[in-house]
Amino acid sequence: MLCGMQSHDGPLTRLRRSHEELVLDLLRKHGSLSRAELGKHSGLSRTTLYEIIGELVASGAVVASAPDPALRKRGRPVETLTLNPEAxxxxxxxxxxxxxxxxxxxxxxxxxxxxxxxxxxxxxxxxxxxxxxxxxxxxxxxxxxxxxxxxxxxxxxxxxxxxxxxxxxxxxxxxxxxxxxxxxxxxxxxxxxxxxxxxxESVWGAAAGDQDVLYLRLSHGVGGGLVVGGSLHRGAYGLSGEFGHITVVPAGARCECGGDGCLETVASVGAVLDAYRAAGGHADDVTALLDALGSGDETAESVLRSAGRQVGLALAAVCNAVGPGVIVIGGELAAAGDALVEPVEEALTAHILPLSRHRVDLRRATLGExxxxxxxxxxxxxxxxxxxxxxxxxxxxxxx
Amino acid sequence: MLCGMQSHDGPLTRLRRSHEELVLDLLRKHGSLSRAELGKHSGLSRTTLYEIIGELVASGAVVASAPDPALRKRGRPVETLTLNPEAxxxxxxxxxxxxxxxxxxxxxxxxxxxxxxxxxxxxxxxxxxxxxxxxxxxxxxxxxxxxxxxxxxxxxxxxxxxxxxxxxxxxxxxxxxxxxxxxxxxxxxxxxxxxxxxxxESVWGAAAGDQDVLYLRLSHGVGGGLVVGGSLHRGAYGLSGEFGHITVVPAGARCECGGDGCLETVASVGAVLDAYRAAGGHADDVTALLDALGSGDETAESVLRSAGRQVGLALAAVCNAVGPGVIVIGGELAAAGDALVEPVEEALTAHILPLSRHRVDLRRATLGExxxxxxxxxxxxxxxxxxxxxxxxxxxxxxx
Structure with missing residues (x-):
């Protein structure tokens, strides 16, 4: 959903922008360059280049540095251009x-x-x-x-x-x-x-540098996103990454979305807390549940393992379809660590195409809120x- | 898997190629252009442009047309450049x-x-x-x-x-x-x-012009592919589109891939023929099965409907994750028409995120072999x- 950017985005505007991008990219790479050097590196005509530099300087993105007297050629100062660090x-x-x-x-x-x-x-x-x-x-x-x-x-x-x-x-x-x-x-x-x-997570977090990443968040809702070839994948109608609404229990509990037996009905914070209480546990929130897990409460471990298995089953289906290199699990429930991640990995291994088994890397999210x-x-x-x-x-x- | 194309593909080569692409694209759009017009449209310097045109002509991709005397300016012929239709x-x-x-x-x-x-x-x-x-x-x-x-x-x-x-x-x-x-x-x-x-199918077939397409082939194997934002999606290790190995019957029949209860074990040509024979039907191949269906054989219809329901369940999981605009079904079994496609659509509707229900379009493949x-x-x-x-x-x- 893009607003306010495409108002006059005809072919000529796009061409000019790709030229501006080229100039910014060269400055990002080389630090500072003279107009002549920019012309040589970019292959742009003098007219096009000077026009673009003029606009980048006017907008504050680029600054023209005071000429260094030591670099003068035949007495004429050579001005260099750099990115404006304050822009x-x-x-x-x-x-x-x-x-x-x-x-x-x-x-x-x-x-x-x-x-x-x-x-x-x-x-x-x-x-x-x-x-x-x-x-x-x-x-x-x-x-x-x-x-x-x-x-x-x-x-x-x-x-x-x-x-x-x-x-x-x-x-x-x-x-x-x-x-x-x-x-x-x-x-x-x-x-x-x-x-x-x-x-x-795919740029700065657990999957930094990876091009094909599946991110799943286990929180009050269950959702996620796919990074495909280094870009965020949206889908035709912006409705991708809805992992929480994959059916894992046919004819299971009614979900908020209107479906039945969605992953969210068994692996959200609320669903796991409900299952814990139904099995006799006492916890008002995730912190209390994780405290119980930490002190060796087998019921807490059992409900987390059960949720983990369903998560792994749903992830295996998505992996067979999409083939990510890294799966990142985030959200409050990810803090449960092995009690959750181990059964996820077991179910994933059991249901993924055998050729893919040792190729997908499961990691916990690192960027937090x-x-x-x-x-x-x-x-x-x-x-x-x-x-x-x-x-x-x-x-x-x-x-x- | 790219072979023989990236041998000397440094940043400068890529820059030159993007310039060549720009020139080819302008010729594709405008039909024929003079060097001066190409210079104006592309924003490239005279040196860069002439070098690129020289190479495109030498390679046979572009031809220089005989100057039209009617278009002479001040007695000098203006040569125009066009794409070589025989290249x-x-x-x-x-x-x-x-x-x-x-x-x-x-x-x-x-x-x-x-x-x-x-x-x-x-x-x-x-x-x-x-x-x-x-x-x-x-x-x-x-x-x-x-x-x-x-x-x-x-x-x-x-x-x-x-x-x-x-x-x-x-x-x-x-x-x-x-x-x-x-x-x-x-x-x-x-x-x-x-x-x-x-x-x-996404370029010339049933989903021509659509950017986000899921293609499923029901043949001797069950597989497919995802087109994402107009490009073929490969996944991190080239193992995407393996829809046939999504688990649909936990603890179901052993699949050739080594897994259990994969979609391929219930919706491949072999699996459907086996199910038909097990239910008392007689058919050596898909043609015989479809003939039986055509003559009102309820057993044939029943096994196809059953396969279709499993296909719909698996597709719903993928749709929730990926959000395609169009699903294209191909392969020999697609020729069964409504007997297969109706239950696919019913199961898809039942298991897809309700917000997506009326947004995904189910079509049969058109390109054939x-x-x-x-x-x-x-x-x-x-x-x-x-x-x-x-x-x-x-x-x-x-x-x-």
């Missing part, structure tokens, strides 16, 4: 159920920092955007300059399908991109926050026609 | 179990024609390549000129993983790309022929750094 490039915002998380990256694709703040579940979209703006300001100390080359990648709870579609409309999401665009003055990309976490916001940044760096490339493993303070 | 661009070959299918496309991305010939199952790779060469020759009458811009996309039975991997080695596939390269003198792309059929070879061409047009774009629905004699 912001991408902001990621995760509008979670009860918190806003933000992260920012500069034009060199380095994460500047991240921040989070909890709020009441019924906070209005206006107020959430206010909060996001305040958090972004705190991150950058006002030094981050947003220009026409910047964009925001925002994550929200639940499916994000067609703009204006029923799902978006029902949750007031229709107005969100406009609200963000008005407040920040830059284009806005919107996606499901769990899918964004999948993308972030800021993953969605980081994914927003990765989305901008991938999707913007200007900013499509990113280093495989940039410096990041989030590699926990 | 071959891509050949697709499907090495099926008992037949070789070939197809060829010219530089304008038009299908020149296709041809097939059956052979014994134990024919050597040498002899199969001979046969392919003869069929390609018969297609083009020797007029198709293969140059350095051309490539072959070849499909084979079974998984095609890492080059040199165990699967390829066991079936003698390791030598095939070298054999083809030696015989035809052009780069060779190799992939599973069912996956290639998936790509062809030549789909794999056409997919080889589509693979070349997609994968070659030079020839990455193709028109959404080119003229084709294969749209049956």
């Amino acid at each position: 912001g490039q991408a902001i990621g915002i995760d509008f979670a159920r009860r918190a806003v998380h933000v992260a920012a990256a500069n034009v060199a694709h380095e994460i500047v920092g991240s921040a989070s703040e909890a709020h009441a579940a019924d906070l209005s979209w206006e107020d959430r955007v206010d909060l996001a703006q305040r958090l972004v300001g705190s991150l950058t100390g006002g030094a981050l300059r947003l220009g026409p080359l910047n964009a925001i990648g925002a994550g929200v709870v639940g499916p994000v399908g067609d703009p204006g579609g029923e799902a978006a409309y029902a949750r007031g999401l229709d107005g969100l991109p406009g609200l963000l665009h008005k407040r920040f003055g830059v284009p806005v990309l919107l996606d499901n926050n769990t899918r964004l976490a999948a993308l972030a 800021v993953g969605g916001a980081l994914g927003g940044i990765a989305l901008v760096l991938h999707e913007s026609p200007l900013l499509a490339r990113y280093p495989a493993q940039p410096d990041s303070e989030e590699d926990a | 071959g661009q891509a050949i697709g070959i499907d090495f099926a179990r008992r037949a070789v299918h070939v197809a060829a496309a010219n530089v304008a991305h038009e299908i020149v024609g296709s041809a097939s010939e059956a052979h014994a199952a134990d024919l050597s790779w040498e002899d199969r390549v001979d046969l392919a060469q003869r069929l390609v020759g018969s297609l083009t009458g020797g007029a198709l000129r293969l140059g350095p811009l051309n490539a072959i996309g070849a499909g084979v039975v079974g998984p095609v993983g890492d080059p040199g991997g165990e699967a390829a080695y066991a079936r003698g596939l390791d030598g095939l790309p070298g054999l083809l390269h030696k015989r035809f003198g052009v780069p060779v792309l190799l992939d599973n022929n069912t996956r290639l059929a998936a790509l062809a 030549v789909g794999g070879a056409l997919g080889g061409i589509a693979l070349v047009l997609h994968e070659s750094p030079l020839l990455a774009r193709y028109p959404a629905q080119p003229d084709s004699e294969e749209d049956a």
